[in-house]
Amino acid sequence: MRERDDASEERTGKQRGASGCACGKDASVAYEACCGRAHGDANAAAALAAEDVMRARFTAYVVGDAQYIVSSTHEESKDRARESLLRDAENTIKRIRFHSFRAKRSSEKDGEAYVTYEADYTQGKGRGKMKTLAERARLRRDAETGGWKFVDAVALGANASLDDAGDAAAPGAPDPSRRPM
Numbered sequence: 130m131r132e133r134d135d136a137s138e139e140r141t142g143k144q145r146g147a148s149g150c151a152c153g154k155d156a157s158v159a160y161e162a163c164c165g166r167a168h169g170d171a172n173a174a175a176a177l178a179a180e181d182v183m184r185a186r187f188t189a190y191v192v193g194d195a196q197y198i199v200s201s202t203h204e205e206s207k208d209r210a211r212e213s214l215l216r217d218a219e220n221t222i223k224r225i226r227f228h229s230f231r232a233k234r235s236s237e238k239d240g241e242a243y244v245t246y247e248a249d250y251t252q253g254k255g256r257g258k259m260k261t262l263a264e265r266a267r268l269r270r271d272a273e274t275g276g277w278k279f280v281d282a283v284a285l286g287a288n289a290s291l292d293d294a295g296d297a298a299a300p301g302a303p304d305p306s307r308r309p310m
């Protein structure tokens with residue numbers, strides 16, 4: 130979390146579209162006024178729409194905020210039950226470089242939400258080939274805060290056309306046993 134004046138950040142973001150938040154929601158809104166609010170403030174996080182929770186999780190990987198991955202994971206999630214969740218998130222931050230996020234579809238109903246998205250990433254230090262993770266995430270309302278939290282995700286594997294020929298076996302997740310998001 131960088132400590133800078135919110136208003137000046139917002140202005141800077143509006144002047145320079147390139148400094149928009151990594152989640153891609155609005156190129157004129159900087160990180161500090163977008164996902165950064167949820168990363169630094171539990172109340173702001175609880176107020177997010179389900180789609181924006183997934184955006185904020187994506188951006189958490191980009192900026193290296195492993196703690197947000199933990200705090201935005203629902204207590205009913207199998208991931209949450211693993212004591213290694215924080216360590217896994219930190220490892221993913223080291224191993225995977227996320228580049229862009231595209232929300233495709235989202236629905237919220239009766240305390241459960243689904244968000245379909247694509248995320249482009251490279252492995253290692255960014256020299257690898259760009260791959261695309263396509264998933265549908267499930268979120269539930271947190272009993273305590275009422276905010277949406279991540280439960281699990283299924284790989285959609287519909288990204289073959291986005292990968293180079295010969296890499297059609299890429300199932301979306303770089304390591305199916307440890308989903309990056």
Ligand SMILES: [Zn+2]
Pocket residue numbers: 150151152153154160163164165184185188
């Ligand atoms: Zn954002």
